[in-house]
Amino acid sequence: MGKKLHVxxxxxxxxxxxxxxxxxxxxxxxxxxxxxxxxxxxxxxGNCGACTVLFDxxxxxxxxxxxxxxxxxxxxxxxxxACDGRLHPLQQCFLEGAALQCGVCTPGFLVAAKALLxxxxxxxEEQIRFxxxxxxxxxxxxxxxxxxxxxxxxxxxxx
Amino acid sequence: MKDFEYAAAxxxxxxxxxxxxxxxxxxxxxxxxxxIVQLREGLRxxxxxxxxxxxxxxxxxxxxxxxGLSLGAAVPCYRIYEDGDVAAAYPALxxxxxxxxxxxxxxxASIGGNxxxxxxxxxxxxxxxxxxxxxxxxxxxxxxxxxxxQFCTSPGKNVLRRGELLVSIQFPPPAxxxxxxxxxxxxxxxxxxxxxxxxxxxRMQDGVIAEGRIGLAAVAPTPKLAEQASRFLAGKPAxxxxxxxxxxLARQSASPISDMRGPxxxxxxxxxxxxxxxxxxxxxxxxx
Ligand SMILES: Cc1cc2nc3c(=O)[nH]c(=O)nc-3n(C[C@H](O)[C@H](O)[C@H](O)COP(=O)(O)OP(=O)(O)OC[C@H]3O[C@@H](n4cnc5c(N)ncnc54)[C@H](O)[C@@H]3O)c2cc1C
Ligand code: FES
Ligand code: FES
Numbered sequence: 001m002g003k004k005l006h007v008x009x010x011x012x013x014x015x016x017x018x019x020x021x022x023x024x025x026x027x028x029x030x031x032x033x034x035x036x037x038x039x040x041x042x043x044x045x046g047n048c049g050a051c052t053v054l055f056d057x058x059x060x061x062x063x064x065x066x067x068x069x070x071x072x073x074x075x076x077x078x079x080x081x082a083c084d085g086r087l088h089p090l091q092q093c094f095l096e097g098a099a100l101q102c103g104v105c106t107p108g109f110l111v112a113a114k115a116l117l118x119x120x121x122x123x124x125e126e127q128i129r130f131x132x133x134x135x136x137x138x139x140x141x142x143x144x145x146x147x148x149x150x151x152x153x154x155x156x157x158x159x
Numbered sequence: 160m161k162d163f164e165y166a167a168a169x170x171x172x173x174x175x176x177x178x179x180x181x182x183x184x185x186x187x188x189x190x191x192x193x194x195i196v197q198l199r200e201g202l203r204x205x206x207x208x209x210x211x212x213x214x215x216x217x218x219x220x221x222x223x224x225x226x227g228l229s230l231g232a233a234v235p236c237y238r239i240y241e242d243g244d245v246a247a248a249y250p251a252l253x254x255x256x257x258x259x260x261x262x263x264x265x266x267x268a269s270i271g272g273n274x275x276x277x278x279x280x281x282x283x284x285x286x287x288x289x290x291x292x293x294x295x296x297x298x299x300x301x302x303x304x305x306x307x308x309q310f311c312t313s314p315g316k317n318v319l320r321r322g323e324l325l326v327s328i329q330f331p332p333p334a335x336x337x338x339x340x341x342x343x344x345x346x347x348x349x350x351x352x353x354x355x356x357x358x359x360x361x362r363m364q365d366g367v368i369a370e371g372r373i374g375l376a377a378v379a380p381t382p383k384l385a386e387q388a389s390r391f392l393a394g395k396p397a398x399x400x401x402x403x404x405x406x407x408l409a410r411q412s413a414s415p416i417s418d419m420r421g422p423x424x425x426x427x428x429x430x431x432x433x434x435x436x437x438x439x440x441x442x443x444x445x446x447x
Binding site (some may be wrong): 002003005021022023025044045046047049052055058059060061063064065066068069071112115116131132133134135 | 160161162163164165167188190191192195196198199200208210212237260261262263264266267348350
């Protein structure tokens with residue numbers, strides 16, 4: 001085993017310290033070191049988006065970030081989306097709209113969609129489809145996912 | 160993935176000395192969207208990974224309409240197309256930055272990384288060639304500059320020597336009445352590797368094309384400048400016929416292979432079509 005490096009970072013609003021090897025991805029650290037298993041490993045090469053987290057506010061594939069690169073960064077994972085035990089409108093709309101089957105892609109879609117709606121609260125269907133092109137789903141055929149994001153956008157802008 | 164040492168260099172000097180000491184066994188980390196995959200899949204090996212994202216010259220860019228754009232090698236793609244001034248001055252660059260991967264990739268992936276990965280199909284390189292950009296390289300012997308069309312030497316290889324790294328990409332100031340465009344053909348709508356890519360830049364004067372440049376990807380062992388086609392443009396009207404003829408000439412400079420993305424014959428056809436379209440859009444943007 002390689003030498004362990006000490007990293008201090010902020011995850012879902014809390015300061016976190018961990019030890020990891022340089023070769024470990026942020027995804028491995030989240031899941032195997034910190035027990036945050038929301039982000040999923042789909043492809044482990046940047047294509048599927050199942051491992052999406054926000055890194056300093058931007059959606060990234062955590063399988064393509066090294067754990068050591070998290071030093072001093074601010075990270076948000078799907079675990080931080082619900083607030084005070086209440087589901088985020090996106091989560092509610094995914095549930096109500098049956099926008100998932102196996103669910104492996106869901107955390108990634110939720111994080112990417114949240115970033116999208118935070119940036120473009122009135123995102124059009126085309127914008128949603130374009131910006132979520134880095135997230136793959138092999139079950140749903142995408143339509144229900146896109147509808148759920150549109151529905152959540154509607155709710156969030158009326159609230 | 161085999162373990163390695165990690166160093167986040169704070170200055171260019173520090174990066175150069177780490178790279179010079181370790182040579183081939185050290186690999187540079189920018190956005191990581193190529194190198195992390197390559198290390199994981201065993202396509203490349205490293206004892207030391209040098210993160211360059213803490214080096215100010217590499218992570219920042221400066222644009223001034225009078226002096227041009229100096230783009231730090233590791234600046235992520237999203238910062239390019241989100242800057243309206245840069246995107247308007249160098250539309251082909253913004254076109255490429257917008258289609259490299261999806262949003263997650265663009266949050267990290269850099270133009271310098273795209274260039275240094277030196278894939279024949281790299282999307283940014285034809286745009287950089289068309290825009291007449293140059294690579295600013297730092298190394299043990301100081302700084303040097305290389306035109307982008309001379310940077311890549313074969314698939315995955317480039318002119319960087321032991322201890323050298325790319326600092327920035329330098330773009331000439333945007334000329335009056337000029338325009339550019341980059342486009343590629345992929346079988347999907349998004350998130351795929353170019354079957355062929357074409358970048359074009361044009362400058363108009365007195366109602367005709369004063370000069371033009373065409374860059375191509377995925378048609379040869381390295382992205383390339385279509386020299387004959389580029390020279391042909393000078394003095395011609397910005398017409399469909401001119402662009403069609405330039406497309407024919409561009410085909411002659413292409414030497415594509417057949418692979419899973421398409422047979423050589425098909426790629427040659429695409430060179431003609433994409434060159435014509437890239438030029439037409441560049442002309443429209445130049446206000447021709
Ligand atoms: C899902 C996915 C989709 C993709 N889609 C596309 C696409 O559509 N089009 C496309 O062209 N590419 C695509 N790529 C490839 C990749 O994202 C790009 O090539 C990207 O621009 C690489 O930049 P980076 O900053 O991530 O580079 P890194 O991975 O950090 O580095 C790439 C290479 O360059 C070297 N390097 C980096 N910076 C320097 C420097 N300053 N000096 C010297 N050497 C350096 C590294 O050592 C490495 O060999 C995709 C990748 C993934 C995973
Ligand atoms: S697991 Fe990271 S993109 Fe698929
Ligand atoms: S629900 Fe199974 S991959 Fe999307």
